[in-house]
Amino acid sequence: MVKKINPDELEKIVASIPMISASASRLLQITAQPDHELMDVVNLVKTDANLTARVLKVVNSAAYGLVSKITSVDRAVSYLGxxxxxxxxxxxCAGELLGKELAGYEAAGGELWKHDLRAAIAAREVVxxxxxxxxxxxxxxxxxxHDIGKALISDYLxxxxxxxxxxxxSHDSLDYLAAEEKLVGVDHTIAGYALAQAWQLPEELAMAIRYHHEPAQxxxxxxxxxxxxxxxxxxxxxxxxxxGSDSMRYKLDANYADYIQINANILANVMLTVDTEFDKLSESLSDSGEKS
Ligand SMILES: [Fe+2]
Ligand SMILES: [Fe+2]
Structure with a gap:
């Protein structure tokens, strides 16, 4: 018998997840503002010794193949973007959560992070x-x-x-989201949204987490x-x-065309870019000492 996640249980799950660091939280707030500048990011990185060290490690990693070492945060941030x-x-902050095995979805460790990274590059390229x-x-x-909620409900599934x-x-459920809801009482977008609120993420990010499968809502x-x-x-x-098990088991909302105009050519280009950019980005991040 599968254990249901009632509101109390969801609150407990969210409370068991470590808060993101103050600097990561600030970084997400700053970068969600339309009029921010790269200098704001530089200044923020400088306030956090750990983040500074990691940024310098990544920029000087083999993936970027720089001839001379970059030692200033300003140059590192402008080089990396x-x-x-x-x-x-x-x-x-969330690497452990996003890197974990999703037993409930029959997905191995690292699959969620790879999916998220690809979805991130694809969303950027679409724009x-x-x-x-x-x-x-x-x-x-x-x-x-967007899928961080899967890490919260996976064990229950x-x-x-x-x-x-x-x-x-058998058409008993419309898509995987509805199946999650029937099976454990909550779907991964609701769980993710609860975490987004606990982490006080900018509303734009919380909304993307909450409605990425039902954008019209x-x-x-x-x-x-x-x-x-x-x-x-x-x-x-x-x-x-x-x-894992949920892949391609969601509805595509064709009304995207009201907001984003893509055709077959653009789609093919986006997919190509995702492949090359994913390799580059994941190589640079793993080179820095994190998981691949
Ligand atoms: Fe996803
Ligand atoms: Fe999702």
Whole structure:
């Protein structure tokens, strides 16, 4: 018998997850503001010795192949760019959570992080290549965090994957989200949203986590970003990088076209870019001493 996650239980699960560091929290707040500058990121990194060390380690890692070592935070951050710095900060604080095995989804350790990284790059590329009027950096961050709720409910879903798949194929459940809800009482977007609130993430990120499978339900102002993550997530899965049993078992909301114009050419380009950029980014992050 599967244990249900009632509101009290969800609160307990969220409370058991360590808070993100003050500097990571601040970094996410700063980078969610449309008018921030790279200098704000530099100044923030400088306040955190641990983050500074990691940023310097990444920029001087073999992946970047620099001839001479970079020792200043200013140069390191401008060389790496905001998205890599955000990835380092998130990996620092939530790496354990995002890197863990998802037994409930029959996904090995590292699969969630890889999926998130691919979804992040894809969401960013969708924004850039479609010319949509929103921040590609924020789409990237939202992509990185969108499925964090899976790490919270995975243990409760242990052993349920065949049943969840059956529920969908017999039309007992609309998609994997509905199956999760039936099986354990809460789906991964609700669990992720509860964590986003506990971590006091910027509302844009919390909304992307909450509605990435049902973008039409997000408030209008958040919808472009939520649709970008919705597409990024789908593209990661289409490329063969899901998180196990739930991959491709969600509905694609075709109304994305109201917010983001992509055609087959753009889609093919995005998928190509995801492949090359993923290798580069994951190599640089793993070179720095973190998991691959
Ligand atoms: Fe998801
Ligand atoms: Fe996803």
């Amino acid at each position: 905001e998205q890599v710095v955000v990835s380092i900060a998130i990996e620092n 850039i290549q479609s010319g949509a009027d929103m921040s590609p950096d924020l789409a990237f961050t939202a992509g990185l965090l 242990r052993g349920t994957a065949p049943e969840a798949v059956e529920m969908i194929s 997000a408030e209008e102002i958040y919808r472009p970003l939520v649709y970008a993550v919705h597409l990024g997530d789908s593209i990661a899965m289409m490329g063969g990088y899901g998180t």
